[in-house]
Every structure is written in structure tokens, then in C-alpha cells.
Amino acid sequence: MNQAAELLQEKFPEEVVEVVEFRGETQITVKPGRIKDICKALRDDNRTSFRYLSMIAGMDYLPQSPRFGVVYNLYSHKNKNRVTLKALLADDAAPAIDSVAPVWSTANWHEREAYDMMGIRFRGHPDLRRILMPNDWVGHPQRKDYPLRGK
Amino acid sequence: MGIEEHLGYNILTTSLEKLVDWGRKSSLWPATFGLACCAIEMICTAANRWDIARFGMEAFRASPRQADVIIIAGTVCKKMMPAIERIYEQMTEPKWVIAMGACACSGGIFDSYAVVQGIDQYLPVDVYVPGCPPRPEGLLYGILKLHEKILQDPFLTKKYQERLALRQEAV
Numbered sequence: 656m657n658q659a660a661e662l663l664q665e666k667f668p669e670e671v672v673e674v675v676e677f678r679g680e681t682q683i684t685v686k687p688g689r690i691k692d693i694c695k696a697l698r699d700d701n702r703t704s705f706r707y708l709s710m711i712a713g714m715d716y717l718p719q720s721p722r723f724g725v726v727y728n729l730y731s732h733k734n735k736n737r738v739t740l741k742a743l744l745a746d747d748a749a750p751a752i753d754s755v756a757p758v759w760s761t762a763n764w765h766e767r768e769a770y771d772m773m774g775i776r777f778r779g780h781p782d783l784r785r786i787l788m789p790n791d792w793v794g795h796p797q798r799k800d801y802p803l804r805g806k
Numbered sequence: 807m808g809i810e811e812h813l814g815y816n817i818l819t820t821s822l823e824k825l826v827d828w829g830r831k832s833s834l835w836p837a838t839f840g841l842a843c844c845a846i847e848m849i850c851t852a853a854n855r856w857d858i859a860r861f862g863m864e865a866f867r868a869s870p871r872q873a874d875v876i877i878i879a880g881t882v883c884k885k886m887m888p889a890i891e892r893i894y895e896q897m898t899e900p901k902w903v904i905a906m907g908a909c910a911c912s913g914g915i916f917d918s919y920a921v922v923q924g925i926d927q928y929l930p931v932d933v934y935v936p937g938c939p940p941r942p943e944g945l946l947y948g949i950l951k952l953h954e955k956i957l958q959d960p961f962l963t964k965k966y967q968e969r970l971a972l973r974q975e976a977v
Binding site: 788 | 884
């Protein structure tokens with residue numbers, strides 16, 4: 656089994672929901688509650704050392720519930736491998752998750768984009784403003800129920 | 807221009823108008839301004855194979871204050887619109903606008919919340935050049951059409967006064 660999945664099952668057995676292996680790619684679904692600790696462990700542990708956050712994506716799974724999710728793509732320069740971390744957010748009306756900006760500073764802008772496009776709030780983010788849309792924009796345009804031409 | 811008040815509408819003003827129009831069309835200076843893939847074609851048009859210098863337009867000006875035509879080359883995002891409007895307003899009169907490509911003409915394939923559906927919602931467009939993107943020949947054709955338009959642009963003669971009156975009636 657993948658070392659990241661092993662590590663998480665050893666350190667956070669209650670948090671891991673599902674581990675999927677597909678064509679050599681590992682995808683770990685976790686609960687959103689302790690995402691910051693999980694990320695810190697993946698970054699700092701010598702077996703995984705995911706020092707680099709490739710990207711964060713906000714997801715909208717409408718009409719499923721839980722509707723919103725956040726996907727973290729991590730890369731380890733040391734081990735030359737990747738892992739996908741996935742968290743589904745419980746609250747469909749006001750999705751929120753802890754910010755991982757203190758773990759990887761690059762998360763700052765990625766989370767701002769997810770907030771701008773999807774309306775996912777990142778608790779503890781140093782500067783959660785819109786990054787692409789104008790500041791006075793109403794709504795979050797990448798949500799699936801957002802009309803194509805805008806409101 | 808005010809000169810017609812002293813000279814009256816006669817052969818002098820008509821000839822002067824023709825001369826000035828010819829001068830304006832022969833040395834149009836475009837603003838250096840590109841937005842998307844159309845800008846690459848516009849750069850091609852300026853380069854040696856198509857050579858926009860043949861029409862007196864090789865001087866792409868980096869300052870809008872020195873330009874008299876703006877080629878809207880590409881997709882106009884709503885967030886870009888204030889900047890374009892500001893550039894247009896900074897350009898000195900008389901000034902012209904060419905909408906280059908499907909996006910600038912009508913929004914093109916980007917039927918989306920983020921894209922302006924045609925620059926003519928904001929700026930008075932003189933020539934539309936369709937295509938996605940138009941080839942340099944297409945842009946050159948549009949430029950030649952603009953030249954024709956400028957040559958027939960009255961601003962000193964009675965014709966101009968008549969046109970102004972018509973426009974004011976319409977308003």
C-alpha cells in the first residue's frame with residue numbers, strides 16, 4: 656500500500672474514509688475536521704515528505720450531498736511521487752474547511768481561487784479575498800447552479 | 807476645426823478637408839494593444855511578410871495619447887473593460903476603433919459570465935473584422951475599409967453640418 660495511506664491510517668485512523676488506488680495513483684479521502692494536522696504530517700514525516708503542494712481544487716458535486724469538496728494534489732520531490740487528498744464538506748449551504756496556508760504558503764492563492772469560484776470558506780486563511788473576479792462580484796461562478804451568462 | 811467660420815463653405819474648405827482626411831488615413835497610428843490570439847495575427851500584420859508600414863501604420867504607439875486607432879484584438883473580459891475604456895478615452899481625437907475577430911465583434915465562442923459580448927457595447931466601432939482569428943489579410947482589408955471611411959469623413963464642409971443636424975434630430 657502507498658506510504659501516505661499507511662501513514663495516515665497509522666496516525667489518523669478515524670479520519671481516513673477511503674483509499675483508492677488506480678493505475679499507480681493514490682487517492683485518499685479524509686474527513687475535513689483535522690485536515691491541517693493531516694497535511695502537516697504528510698509534509699513533515701520522512702516516509703512521505705510531501706513538501707510541495709501542486710494545487711488545491713474546489714469541487715461541486717451537485718446534486719449529490721455532501722455537495723462541496725476540496726482536493727489537494729501533493730508532490731514529493733524526494734520520493735518523486737504524488738498523492739491526491741480529498742475532503743468532502745458537510746455543510747452544503749456554507750461549506751468551510753481549515754486553511755492549509757500555514758502548512759504550504761502556496762495554498763494562500765489556491766484557497767482564494769477556490770473561495771472565489773466555489774464559495775468555500777477557509778478558516779484561518781490570512782487574506783481570504785476574491786482573486787480572479789472583481790471585488791464587487793455577486794455569487795461564485797464555477798458553482799454548477801450558476802447560470803452560464805451570469806446573474 | 808473652426809477654420810470654416812473664417813473661410814466659409816467653399817472650394818478652399820472642401821480641398822482642405824480632402825487634404826486633411828488624406829493625411830489622417832495615410833498615417834494612422836495604432837495603439838499597441840492586444841488581448842488574445844488575435845493579437846498574434848496583428849503582430850504578424852505588422853511584421854515583414856504583410857508589412858502594415860505600406861499603409862503608413864508601422865508606428866504602433868505605446869502611449870494612447872499618440873495613437874489614433876485602437877485595434878481591439880481578442881477576447882474582452884469584463885475585468886479588462888475599465889482599462890480599455892481608459893485607454894480609449896486617453897486617445898486624442900479624431901480616433902477610430904477596429905473590432906478584430908469574433909470575440910471583439912460579438913463575444914465569439916465565449917458565451918460566458920466573464921466576457922463582454924461585443925466591444926460595441928462600450929466603444930463606437932468603425933470596422934468589424936470577423937474571423938477566429940482573422941488572417942493578416944483580413945485585418946489589412948479591414949484597415950483599408952477604415953481608410954475609405956476616413957477619406958469620406960466630412961468635418962469642415964456643409965455636409966458635416968447637415969450630418970450633425972441629422973444626428974441631433976435623432977437624439
